[in-house]
Amino acid sequence: MDNTELTEPLNFVENIVEEDLRTDKYEGRVHTRFPPEPNGYLHIGHAKSICLNFGIAERYKGLSNLRFDDTNPVAEDVEYVDSIQEDVKWLGFSWDDRLFFASDYYGQLYDYAVQLIKKGKAYVDDSTAEEIAAEKGTPTEPGVESKYRSRTVEENLRLFEEMKAGKYADGEKILRAKIDMASPNMHMRDPIMYRILNAEHHRTGDEWVIYPMYDFAHGICDSIEGITHSLCTLEFEVHRPLYEWFLQELEIYSPQQIEFAPLNLSYTVLSKRKLRKLVEEGHVMGWDDPRMPTVSGMRRRGYTPEAIRNFAKRIGVARRIGLIDLALLEYSVREDLNKKTARVMGVLNPLKLVITNYPEGEEELMEAINNPEDESMGTRKIPFSRELYIEKEDFREEAPRKFFRLKPDGMVRLKNAYIIRCDKFIKDESTGEVTEVHCTYFPESRSGSDTSGLKAKGVLHWVSIKDAVPAEVRLVDRLFKDPTPNEHKEVDFMEFLNEDSMNIITAYVEPSLKTAKVGDRVQFMRKGYFCLDKDSSEEKMVFNRTVTLKDNWAKRGK
Numbered sequence: 257m258d259n260t261e262l263t264e265p266l267n268f269v270e271n272i273v274e275e276d277l278r279t280d281k282y283e284g285r286v287h288t289r290f291p292p293e294p295n296g297y298l299h300i301g302h303a304k305s306i307c308l309n310f311g312i313a314e315r316y317k318g319l320s321n322l323r324f325d326d327t328n329p330v331a332e333d334v335e336y337v338d339s340i341q342e343d344v345k346w347l348g349f350s351w352d353d354r355l356f357f358a359s360d361y362y363g364q365l366y367d368y369a370v371q372l373i374k375k376g377k378a379y380v381d382d383s384t385a386e387e388i389a390a391e392k393g394t395p396t397e398p399g400v401e402s403k404y405r406s407r408t409v410e411e412n413l414r415l416f417e418e419m420k421a422g423k424y425a426d427g428e429k430i431l432r433a434k435i436d437m438a439s440p441n442m443h444m445r446d447p448i449m450y451r452i453l454n455a456e457h458h459r460t461g462d463e464w465v466i467y468p469m470y471d472f473a474h475g476i477c478d479s480i481e482g483i484t485h486s487l488c489t490l491e492f493e494v495h496r497p498l499y500e501w502f503l504q505e506l507e508i509y510s511p512q513q514i515e516f517a518p519l520n521l522s523y524t525v526l527s528k529r530k531l532r533k534l535v536e537e538g539h540v541m542g543w544d545d546p547r548m549p550t551v552s553g554m555r556r557r558g559y560t561p562e563a564i565r566n567f568a569k570r571i572g573v574a575r576r577i578g579l580i581d582l583a584l585l586e587y588s589v590r591e592d593l594n595k596k597t598a599r600v601m602g603v604l605n606p607l608k609l610v611i612t613n614y615p616e617g618e619e620e621l622m623e624a625i626n627n628p629e630d631e632s633m634g635t636r637k638i639p640f641s642r643e644l645y646i647e648k649e650d651f652r653e654e655a656p657r658k659f660f661r662l663k664p665d666g667m668v669r670l671k672n673a674y675i676i677r678c679d680k681f682i683k684d685e686s687t688g689e690v691t692e693v694h695c696t697y698f699p700e701s702r703s704g705s706d707t708s709g710l711k712a713k714g715v716l717h718w719v720s721i722k723d724a725v726p727a728e729v730r731l732v733d734r735l736f737k738d739p740t741p742n743e744h745k746e747v748d749f750m751e752f753l754n755e756d757s758m759n760i761i762t763a764y765v766e767p768s769l770k771t772a773k774v775g776d777r778v779q780f781m782r783k784g785y786f787c788l789d790k791d792s793s794e795e796k797m798v799f800n801r802t803v804t805l806k807d808n809w810a811k812r813g814k
């Protein structure tokens with residue numbers, strides 16, 4: 257994969273937009289919106305929708321609004337309103353001064369409801385939720401008309417006003433659209449427009465006790481804002497006739513609703529309800545846990561906005577639902593971090609290495625290139641001394657011929673330093689574990705001025721023990737071990753939680769990292785990309801593994 261893939265042909269939504277521009281359907285306007293409900297944090301599926309909506313506005317020099325669909329005070333909260341704004345901005349998009357809330361329009365929505373009542377197109381129903389459900393019919397059988405359906409306009413107006421005035425308890429009455437109880441589309445069988453909820457709203461407080469339903473509110477909000485293309489996920493396709501019905505009956509400006517396939521990602525759950533369960537039951541540290549597929553989780557883990565936007569371009573936008581491989585997202589992250597991050601040395605699983613012919617107490621500074629992909633990132637100095645840590649897995653007592661790391665009598669290069677030869681190793685006989693490796697170094701083999709003529713195939717990373725900084729490293733991995741945790745009928749998705757999704761170890765990192773700031777990303781050479789976590793303090797650095805250098809799951813998934 258390379259960047260040519262990122263300039264893809266138009267997706268089907270862009271084709272529609274271009275056609276509408278050509279025929280001047282909206283006087284040359286392109287205006288989209290992203291309409292989250294503030295009842296949870298945004299996830300990577302929402303990021304796809306954000307990239308689509310704001311991306312189209314950017315591409316066609318149009319506008320995109322951020323509109324909170326805050327019509328259910330029971331589930332919603334300002335914490336979510338704030339996090340959503342932060343996430344959209346972080347992804348690199350701007351709604352400028354067009355931040356709206358469905359609750360901004362409660363007055364207008366009420367007036368429109370009154371208008372429909374006056375037109376004989378809406379009525380107040382006293383039926384219980386059970387009665388309404390029983391009368392709804394099935395997809396193959398028509399529903400039954402409610403006995404309250406024939407109320408007069410005057411009575412409906414009075415009752416609706418009383419509902420608004422707080423005369424009734426939750427559930428006592430609802431306002432319904434009067435459409436067709438025999439419609440083959442269940443959504444057209446006199447859908448609910450308003451319900452009574454004696455609940456405090458995070459923006460309107462106790463001003464309202466009746467709240468509009470999504471289907472009634474959404475199209476009207478789109479209409480008020482002059483949206484041209486109202487993009488939503490496929491499950492709303494069956495709601496489209498209703499979206500259009502309200503706007504037609506009210507005789508107001510009508511945007512077009514276009515449905516696209518939601519993102520469905522392997523090894524991941526993307527429903528807010530399920531994500532909330534993970535948070536509330538304590539399986540993760542919070543909505544921004546680095547294992548979560550939330551935008552805030554991915555940010556904390558070290559993903560970049562560019563990587564996420566490139567991923568969104570790669571997956572495209574289509575009408576048909578498919579399963580996207582999580583490896584593609586990880587690929588996009590690696591590709592971006594490869595260009596941007598410094599290569600540093602960190603030993604995750606230390607084994608002590610002593611260079612027996614290196615003078616005790618001596619130290620020298622080795623020059624290291626920060627990023628071979630980008631010279632402008634400069635160089636830095638790394639201390640080298642007699643006692644080092646190398647990675648345990650980089651030494652084998654009994655190694656196959658093709659093992660080019662360290663083995664008895666073998667030679668390797670220490671990155672940015674010298675070629676060494678292994679003379680001896682010390683083993684704890686009770687455990688069989690190698691605890692120390694003794695080597696000699698070749699002074700003429702110093703990196704950058706090597707005159708030794710020696711050859712070493714393997715290159716190992718290392719840290720000088722007395723200079724190294726211990727750091728907590730969270731080996732973040734996939735949260736689920738099954739490619740499709742949602743799709744097992746008999747087994748709950750929670751059964752597929754990966755118990756190894758975040759093993760915590762103490763690693764030793766080079767001292768240059770002491771100045772790293774929360775959110776800084778680096779590549780630990782040969783080990784992966786890591787990001788300094790907000791749990792870091794003066795006393796302790798905490799790194800999250802952002803992504804490994806290679807896809808370790810490719811084999812497992814098959």
Ligand code: ATP
Pocket residue numbers: 290291292293294300301302304305487488489517518519520526527528529
């Ligand atoms: P969830 O189903 O995860 O609870 P939601 O659809 O209820 O999410 P909303 O806040 O209503 O969440 O979503 C805001 C916008 O994001 C909607 O336009 C919705 O269609 C879109 N969206 C939600 N999930 C996805 C997804 N997986 N892929 C693409 N777009 C999505």
Ligand code: MG
Pocket residue numbers: 293
């Ligand atoms: Mg929704």
